[in-house]
Amino acid sequence: MRYALVADLHGRGDRLEPIARAAAGHGARLVLLGDYLDAKVSKRDAAVWRPAAELVDHDGPLWDLLAGRAAEGGLLLGNQEERIRDALADPGGPGAASLRPLLSAPARLRAGRALLVHGHEFDWFRVEGGVWAPKAAAPVDDEVTFYGHSHQPALIRLTTSPGVLTYEVLRAVEGVAVPVDGAHLVNVGPAKDGHWLLYDEEEGTVAFHGGAPVAGGRCRVRLPREGREGRDGRLVIIGGASPRAAARRLGVETLFVEHPARFAPHPLELESAGPEPAGPASAGPASAGPESAGPASAVLGERALLLDYERDRGLLGAMAAAHHRESPLAGALSMTEPGLLPAARLRDELGLPGASARTTGLLRDKRRMRALLDGRRGMAVAWAAGTGPADVERFAARHGYPCVVKPVDGAGSAAVTRVDGPAYAAEAARLAGPEFIVEEFLDGPEVSVESLSFGGEHVIVAVTGKGLTAGFVEISHVVPAPLPPGDLERVGDLVRTFLDLAGLQDGPAHTEVVLTAGGPRLVESHDRVGGDRINDLVRLAYGVDMVEAAVAWFAYGERRVTAPGEAARGAAVTFLTAPLSRGRGLVTAVDGVEEARAEARLVKVRVGPGDTVTAVRDSHDRLGYVLADGPTGPEALARSRALAARIEFTVKELPQDGEEPGSADGEEPGGAR
Incomplete structure (x- = not known):
């Protein structure tokens, strides 16, 4: 049996007629894999009942052809049809009789070793190279799954080795049959753009028509295991x-x-x-x-x-x-x-x-990360690449002040500068180095999202609240972040979507987000656990050691976190900074450390008398930290701040470059901030 598979027609009857003729020429049975209609309402608006005319444009010739396909079992429901069906107010009203057979199709069909579906029921992720693919727990031996939905013709081979599932995006030439021996995922492409696919069940081949599929890309995903048998674990x-x-x-x-x-x-x-x-x-x-x-x-x-x-x-x-x-x-x-x-x-x-390396490089290169989000509603941020002060000024002329300048691959808040006007552009560009990005200032509280991914499923383990200096250096963390449930849900959805876009399928991630008035916006992400004692805070609050969970997953396929949990208590860290009003100083005394240590979970002071310290410009300028816990996050944060305030650094300011010796102020005692 030969099948002419069509998906995502979206009401374009003019596109279907030539495909149907070509299918007949190949002696193939025409099967439409959903979204053959084009709903006039959004998913949200489909919750309100409406007459047929408000849901879909009537197209007699197309509907007659589709009805014939339905009678022969050649229609499968897509999300467009489900939306129309769920919102149709009166199945007996005008136009409803013609719609009824088009909305009663099954959701899936089996043809030999092939499974035919629309694909909207899948969870999706982005394979390296840009192809969207369904997440598969493990391939069914020798099964080929045909689908649409993502509007990308693609041929993906699934293979397994011990503990690993590999997605490989294959190349194919338009009109040339390709064997599909073994497990494959095949997106037939959008019929509204002229794409369709010929599947020869007996020969075990597929041929793309209307254009070649997207080519290239690979992704390897860790599979869960029942035990630790075998030679896994190195x-x-x-x-x-x-x-x-x-x-x-x-x-x-x-x-x-x-x-x-x-x-x-x-x-x-x-x-x-x-x-x-x-x-x-x-x-x-x-x-x-x-x-x-x-x-x-x-x-x-x-x-x-x-x-x-x-x-x-x-x-x-x-x-x-x-x-x-x-x-x-x-x-x-x-x-x-x-x-x-x-x-x-x-x-x-x-x-x-x-x-x-492609995914890790994308997370490290802030230009690539921002480009990935361009045009995505609720994710895009205005930005531009820069090499000098003129680029900062051009961006600000278009988007306004303040704006933010940062190195393309920086970490630890190093050289991240808020630019409030043209007078600051040159210094910001100098600090950021030869290549930087300038982006819109995101106004609102900042959090970081600590997640673990298991074979494409992203579990939000914790959300960390942050205290920042005016220069974006983190001076406190608290777990869990004191956010309302709605904000937590929106932040989690944003991060899961981003990790799918980036192609991160396994292991930890630390993603920074600002809650703006327009919704959460991504700052940056890393494929590791968060620094600054965040893993300790998560362990105290949730009982989850993210490093250990990552090692167990990669070594044994052992999943230690199955779903977001409830925090048993709160934990917080406050960082110690020098009480300097100018650039640098000499520590002459440190007091109160033992008093703080007696009540804190952990105290670390990195400097002593005789050490030179500076005003805080990045994370490396902090002098230590105080970690404490409490019944809730806010109580833990208040406790860590109070204990940090007991530690007092006495610092003598030193002359700045070009300043005469002796012109600096005298000793300036002060508590940690």
């Missing part, structure tokens, strides 16, 4: 103490890759703010969250590779490949900002699940 971990510690706790074999300057031969005592109180917290080694690797050490049963993983790309790939041949790897990951792209490249080279 990981490459690039930089950072926290994923190594998690791997050790879970019994995961690792190839640990670290920069030689950060490696130490002795075991590292990791600081932790565990989920249960254990008496007064003490300060551990310095750490700024996942971006700060700290010294590393060899551990029994662990292989260590010392090299500059950002520069020695070829050597890293060769060593990891040799390890993979000897002891097959289940995944590669990093929680450090410099290690994200090297880990993604390894995944691409070794065929491992997780974000591709």
Whole structure:
């Protein structure tokens, strides 16, 4: 049997007639995969009953042809037909009799080893290369699924290897039959633009007509597993103490890759703010969250590779490949900002699940991220690429002040500048470097969304409230963020949509969002857990260690978080800053640390008498932090702020560049802000 498959006609009868003639010439049965009608109402408006004339334009010849298809079982419902059916006020009113057979079709049809559907019932994600594909938990052996809905002709092959499902977008030439042996997803393309597909069931081939399909792209997704049998569980971990510690706790074999300057031969005592109180917290080694690797050490049963993983790309790939041949790897990951792209490249080279280098690069390059969101309602933000002050001024002339200038690949709020007028453009451009973006100022409270993705399903684990300086440096975090349920839902929907657009299907993400008067807007995102002790806050509030959950997923396919949970309590961190009114100063005394430490979960002070400090320009200028918990988020934040206020830095201001020695003010004591 041959089938001429048509989807997304949207009422264009003039497009269907030539397709029907061509199908007859091939001896093929014509089947329409939904959205053959074009609803005049939105999904939201379909909740109100209306007469047929308000729902769809009458087209006698097309409706007669469709009725014939329906009688022969050649129609499948799409979301357009469901919308019309649900809103049709009187099935017996004018035009309703002609519509009735067109709205009574089934939702799916089986033809041999093929499944025919419209596709609106699927969850979707964006495969590398731009193709939208249905999320599949695992392929059905040898089944071909034909669909439409996304208006993109595409041929996708599904293959499985131990623990991994791979989507591969194949190339095809218009009119040339392509074998579909094995599991495939096939989007037949929009008939309103002349696309249709010929499926030969006996030969097991498909041929695209009306244009070639979208070509190129691949995505590998981790599959869940029942247990830990087999040789799964080996990981490459690039930089950072926290994923190594998690791997050790879970019994995961690792190839640990670290920069030689950060490696130490002795075991590292990791600081932790565990989920249960254990008496007064003490300060551990310095750490700024996942971006700060700290010294590393060899551990029994662990292989260590010392090299500059950002520069020695070829050597890293060769060593990891040799390890993979000897002891097959289940995944590669990093929680450090410099290690994200090297880990993604390894995944691409070794065929491992997780974000591709394309996806990780998109998240790091703010130009690419903004371009991805251009034109998307509720997501787009005005922006422009820049290389000098004139670009800032041109943008402001078009969009107004204030605006924001930031490096294209920055982190930790470094060189992010609010520009309130033309006088500040030159300095902002200088700080941002040779390439930057300038974007509209997003006015409103900022939060970050901590998520874990499991084979394309994005679970929002927590939303973190932020306190910021005027220069966008974070000076406090609180979990859970004190937001009303409606805002939490909108923020979660925005982040899930963005992760699908970016092609992130597995592992953690840390996504920053501003709640503007027009709705939530994305600031940036990273395929790692959040820094600044956010994982500790999440663990205290929700009992979820996101680093450990990511390691368990990549190593074993073990899903440790199934749905958003309720916070058991609140947790917050307040960062310590120098009480400076000018550029830099000399610390002469630090008081109140032990008093704060006696009541806090964790206190860290990074400076002492004799150290030079600066006014806060980015995250590295902060002097430490105080972490506390409480019954709720606001109570935890108030507690951490109160304890931080007990720590007092006495700082003598130093002359700025070009200033005469001795002209600076004297010592200036002050509490942490």
